[in-house]
Amino acid sequence: MTDPSRKKVLLGLTGGIAAYKAAELVRRLTERGIEVQVVMTEAACGFITPATLQALSGNPVFTDMWDTRVASGMAHIELSRGTDAIVVAPATADFIAKLVHGLADDLLSTLALARECPLLVAPAMNRQMWDHPATQRNIAQIKRDGVIVLGPASGDQACGEVGMGRMIEAEEIAEAVSAFLAPKLLAGARVLITAGPTFEPIDAVRGITNRSSGKMGYAVARAALEAGAEVTLISGPVSLPAPAGAKVTQVETAAQMFEAVKRHVARTDIYIGVAAVADYRVDKPRQHKIKKTVEPQLQLKLVPNPDILGWVAARPKPPFCAGFAAESRNLDAYADQKRRRKNVQLMVANLAQQAIGADDNEVTLLDDAGTHRLERAPKEVVARQIIAHIAKLYGAKRRKAK
Ligand code: PMT
Numbered sequence: 124m125t126d127p128s129r130k131k132v133l134l135g136l137t138g139g140i141a142a143y144k145a146a147e148l149v150r151r152l153t154e155r156g157i158e159v160q161v162v163m164t165e166a167a168c169g170f171i172t173p174a175t176l177q178a179l180s181g182n183p184v185f186t187d188m189w190d191t192r193v194a195s196g197m198a199h200i201e202l203s204r205g206t207d208a209i210v211v212a213p214a215t216a217d218f219i220a221k222l223v224h225g226l227a228d229d230l231l232s233t234l235a236l237a238r239e240c241p242l243l244v245a246p247a248m249n250r251q252m253w254d255h256p257a258t259q260r261n262i263a264q265i266k267r268d269g270v271i272v273l274g275p276a277s278g279d280q281a282c283g284e285v286g287m288g289r290m291i292e293a294e295e296i297a298e299a300v301s302a303f304l305a306p307k308l309l310a311g312a313r314v315l316i317t318a319g320p321t322f323e324p325i326d327a328v329r330g331i332t333n334r335s336s337g338k339m340g341y342a343v344a345r346a347a348l349e350a351g352a353e354v355t356l357i358s359g360p361v362s363l364p365a366p367a368g369a370k371v372t373q374v375e376t377a378a379q380m381f382e383a384v385k386r387h388v389a390r391t392d393i394y395i396g397v398a399a400v401a402d403y404r405v406d407k408p409r410q411h412k413i414k415k416t417v418e419p420q421l422q423l424k425l426v427p428n429p430d431i432l433g434w435v436a437a438r439p440k441p442p443f444c445a446g447f448a449a450e451s452r453n454l455d456a457y458a459d460q461k462r463r464r465k466n467v468q469l470m471v472a473n474l475a476q477q478a479i480g481a482d483d484n485e486v487t488l489l490d491d492a493g494t495h496r497l498e499r500a501p502k503e504v505v506a507r508q509i510i511a512h513i514a515k516l517y518g519a520k521r522r523k524a525k
Pocket of ligand 1: 319336339395397402430431432433448449461480
């Protein structure tokens with residue numbers, strides 16, 4: 124049975140070389156739990172086969188207005204009903220011109236004209252076609268008509284030229300679509316998030332760190348952005364792309380993370396500590412590399428780092444505070460002790476050995492009302508559930524304060 128809450132997108136392909144990226148786009152959308160129905164123009168079928176997109180989307184692909192697989196015989200109407208958005212990627216200059224004039228001479232352009240849902244387009248064309256005044260006029264007009272335009276980007280083009288007009292990457296389109304479809308549970312809220320590990324230097328080249336990859340924290344930042352929040356992300360050293368739309372500050376040590384949090388906290392409604400902050404740092408890190416020939420035995424003196432989350436929660440007017448606890452045993456008990464000790468509204472508990480560095484996570488949410496277990500799922504999915512829970516608690520806190 125299909126899940127009625129599952130978002131549905133009609134993905135339209137028009138005839139451009141960027142159509143090959145649509146295979147990746149279908150994957151990226153379905154990974155985010157979005158159901159994809161593909162519709163292709165005749166020209167698009169010259170670049171990629173319907174069979175490929177059918178296999179990836181798990182749904183039959185439609186190319187023809189007169190397709191008899193639609194019971195009513197009204198494919199041009201039926202296919203977009205119950206759809207949350209039509210996304211056309213790639214959208215050629217010709218297709219965009221058709222939108223401007225309301226032309227409906229094939230299945231995709233007719234669906235676009237007869238739609239009741241939002242339309243998003245990702246233009247893809249040669250730089251001269253993009254720069255042409257006619258295209259620029261058309262783009263301005265479709266924006267006025269309420270169409271959302273994603274990209275294009277600048278760079279190498281299939282024709283060998285370099286410039287503006289290439290379609291943005293599948294991942295960027297998927298991210299924009301999923302953000303567009305997400306309920307805006309945190310609209311207007313200012314969210315400060317820490318993510319990743321910290322690195323505490325021993326000498327000029329060595330240091331103490333942990334295995335946090337930043338995946339959970341970055342997923343939480345993306346979920347908060349999707350929910351309409353203004354997001355500031357303070358990140359330890361990770362190799363992940365910055366979430367589009369977040370203000371990112373890169374730090375290395377716990378002390379630097381603390382300073383960055385102090386700078387932003389006054390403008391924060393919700394603080395989420397996902398970072399695996401080192402509890403200790405080396406007392407006096409050496410400026411130069413320690414030579415083992417000089418010091419065959421080495422003793423390091425470690426001193427405690429400040430508790431950033433505890434400090435934020437103890438402010439006179441603290442924001443809503445959520446922390447994460449990675450434990451290797453007694454998960455619920457230790458996490459709840461931490462929640463009470465740090466005086467935060469929510470603690471997200473996960474098993475360190477399963478969560479750290481992994482793509483999936485299984486968490487328990489601990490708050491005043493008790494414990495709520497979330498099933499193991501990709502960190503993206505878990506992050507959205509955490510943000511939905513935070514939005515609920517934050518909304519209740521605000522109502523109480525009024
Ligand atoms: O980055 P990934 O590979 O995706 O892994 C994600 C994760 C396992 C690191 C993440 O889900 C997680 O659990 N983060 C918290 C790690 C942890 O054990 O924190 P803690 O128990 O040391 O601290 C509890 C809370 O206090 C955390 O919110 C932490 O950010 C905060 N803290 C801790 C120490 C300190 N000096 N300052 C803090 O603010």
